[in-house]
Amino acid sequence: MSVPTIAVMVPSQLVAYTAGATRVAAAGATVAEVLEDLDRQFPGLKFRVIDEQDRVRRHMRVYVGPERVADLRRGVSAGEELLIFGALSGG
Amino acid sequence: MSKAVQLLVGTRKGAWIYRSDADRAAWRVQGPIFLGHIVNHLVLDPRDGKTLMMAAKTGHLGPTIYRSTDGGETWAEAARPPAFPRAEGDRARAVDHTFWLSPGHADEPGVWWAGTSPPGLFVSRDHGDTWEGVAGFNDHPMYWNWCPEDGGTPDGALLNQVVIDPREPAHMYIATSTGGVFETLDRGATWAPLNRNVRADFFPDPYPEYGQDAHYLALSPAAPDRLWQQNHCGIYRLDRPSDVWERIGEAMPPEIGDIGFTILAHPRDADTAWVLPMDGTEVWPRTSPGGRPAVYRTRDAGRTWERQDGGLPDDGQAWFTVKRQAFGADAQHPVGLYFGATNGEVWMSADEGETWRQIARHLPEIYSVVAAPL
Numbered sequence: 418m419s420v421p422t423i424a425v426m427v428p429s430q431l432v433a434y435t436a437g438a439t440r441v442a443a444a445g446a447t448v449a450e451v452l453e454d455l456d457r458q459f460p461g462l463k464f465r466v467i468d469e470q471d472r473v474r475r476h477m478r479v480y481v482g483p484e485r486v487a488d489l490r491r492g493v494s495a496g497e498e499l500l501i502f503g504a505l506s507g508g
Numbered sequence: 509m510s511k512a513v514q515l516l517v518g519t520r521k522g523a524w525i526y527r528s529d530a531d532r533a534a535w536r537v538q539g540p541i542f543l544g545h546i547v548n549h550l551v552l553d554p555r556d557g558k559t560l561m562m563a564a565k566t567g568h569l570g571p572t573i574y575r576s577t578d579g580g581e582t583w584a585e586a587a588r589p590p591a592f593p594r595a596e597g598d599r600a601r602a603v604d605h606t607f608w609l610s611p612g613h614a615d616e617p618g619v620w621w622a623g624t625s626p627p628g629l630f631v632s633r634d635h636g637d638t639w640e641g642v643a644g645f646n647d648h649p650m651y652w653n654w655c656p657e658d659g660g661t662p663d664g665a666l667l668n669q670v671v672i673d674p675r676e677p678a679h680m681y682i683a684t685s686t687g688g689v690f691e692t693l694d695r696g697a698t699w700a701p702l703n704r705n706v707r708a709d710f711f712p713d714p715y716p717e718y719g720q721d722a723h724y725l726a727l728s729p730a731a732p733d734r735l736w737q738q739n740h741c742g743i744y745r746l747d748r749p750s751d752v753w754e755r756i757g758e759a760m761p762p763e764i765g766d767i768g769f770t771i772l773a774h775p776r777d778a779d780t781a782w783v784l785p786m787d788g789t790e791v792w793p794r795t796s797p798g799g800r801p802a803v804y805r806t807r808d809a810g811r812t813w814e815r816q817d818g819g820l821p822d823d824g825q826a827w828f829t830v831k832r833q834a835f836g837a838d839a840q841h842p843v844g845l846y847f848g849a850t851n852g853e854v855w856m857s858a859d860e861g862e863t864w865r866q867i868a869r870h871l872p873e874i875y876s877v878v879a880a881p882l
Contacts, residue, residue, distance in 0.1 A: 430568045461585045465569035468602035469591035476568045503568035 420444045421495035425455060430503040431466070434459040443499070448481065449489035451499055466501060478502040512882035513838045515846055516560070517854060518547035521872035523562060525550075525580050527882050532844055532858050535867050541580055549833060551609045552880040555617050561636050563606035563622065571605045573622070575636050588638040590622050590630035592646065599652070601626055605663070608833065610670040613677035623667035627655040627684050629696060644697040645682070645690070654701070654718050659686030668832055671727050671735075681725060681735070688720030689737065704752045707741035724770045724832050731778035734809075738771040743783055745810050756810025760785070764797050764804070764815075770835040774860075775843060779809045782816075782837075782861055784830045784847060795827040803845070803861045819864035820855065828853065833876040848874030 422444045427435050435441055443458065445451035449471070456463035466477045471489050473479050479486045480500040481493055493499065515526040515535075524539030545564045553559035558577055565571040573586035592601040603624045612619025612631075622630040622639060629642040641647075645667075648654070659665045666685040673679035678695040681702065688703035701718040708720045721740035728734040733748040743757030743766040757766025767788025774780035782805050787793040796802070802817035820826070828849035838844040845857040852871035857864045 428568075430566060460587065461572065464589065464591070465572065468570060470594060470600040470602050472602065474568070474570050 434462040516550040516878040518876035519872040621670040625664035627667035654687035683722035683725040726773040799824040816861040836879040838879040848877040
């Protein structure tokens with residue numbers, strides 16, 4: 418089975434990594450793999466979102482479609498979309 | 509050598525660089541750099557005179573390190589910023605922010621040290637591009653005693669300083685907000701507490717072996733066996749090889765007290781140091797005592813202190829705080845002193861603290877001020 422390529426929505430906080438792009442594509446069968454591929458394309462991006470214990474950082478949010486993701490092992494399928502948000506982080 | 513100075517200012521919302529003329533009279537500003545990023549420390553590498561290292565994060569994004577070799581015009585992100593090893597369970601640590609950066613010893617170009625929150629010691633041997641944890645401290649059998657999870661500041665427990673003996677790169681000190689001061693003689697492989705006679709009045713035993721809150725540690729460049737410490741509980745001096753600190757803050761005026769965040773050693777006179785007292789009474793406002801900011805100087809190793817407030821606000825309505833790494837000195841004759849305040853003002857003295865003038869205002873809350881040759 419081929420590894421799906423899915424659309425990723427990049428928040429404003431991360432466009433410095435993507436040369437301004439807010440929608441990019443990345444490949445992977447799980448959220449973790451998609452994030453790894455994103456990091457290959459845009460070095461450094463993943464660590465700003467996911468800490469060294471594979472936890473989504475406190476003020477970031479990761480969704481697959483409408484579903485909020487906490488466990489990066491969640492599988493993804495072709496046609497799904499990964500959305501990354503900068504959540505509320507105070508003043 | 510040029511007499512011009514650059515001030516590297518890190519704030520809660522970005523960094524700024526101020527560059528002086530040869531008289532330290534006129535200042536040009538560059539910035540904001542990384543507007544909106546939380547910059548805990550911005551440091552120049554004295555070994556090459558040009559590399560800038562910045563500890564940054566944002567409200568949303570995780571912590572990282574940026575480097576510039578062109579005076580802050582362009583920046584490169586570290587390929588591997590400080591991060592703890594993978595672990596399981598509730599003791600799986602993640603770096604929240606890098607708080608402190610130290611260039612390594614003069615004989616070790618390319619080496620940098622970093623202190624983080626939660627407390628961690630990290631080293632880079634490739635000019636700050638990749639960082640690794642120093643297991644001798646981070647995985648020390650006593651780590652969770654020295655750095656309990658519920659310790660520390662409102663922004664988290666800190667390994668807030670790394671100080672290197674200029675005579676011996678393997679000899680280092682670190683300061684923490686949860687365990688006090690620690691010393692290594694073998695480049696970080698083994699560590700021992702160095703807190704004798706330093707008070708921790710928030711414990712049943714006020715003089716524990718460790719557990720103190722070491723706000724700031726300064727090594728005297730003129731006499732590297734002399735350490736100055738501004739602690740949560742007073743001002744101290746230690747002359748090695750003794751391991752017993754002396755509370756020199758007892759000589760401060762009682763109405764001012766000896767609480768503060770920072771202490772500065774004179775670059776050439778081993779008996780001279782400056783502190784910036786803050787109100788540590790009752791609920792700990794941590795503001796300028798009486799609303800009247802002042803620097804206090806000792807010129808006799810802490811036996812006596814003199815107030816230096818010329819030019820500082822004197823109307824009793826100045827309530828700022830000066831944080832740990834927001835007080836710096838240049839190495840000119842006379843020494844220039846610089847501090848940044850929580851209200852976004854930068855003040856300088858070109859005469860070793862006698863008179864002060866404001867050189868910037870309206871910046872975000874200032875976290876660090878480093879003075880370096882330009």
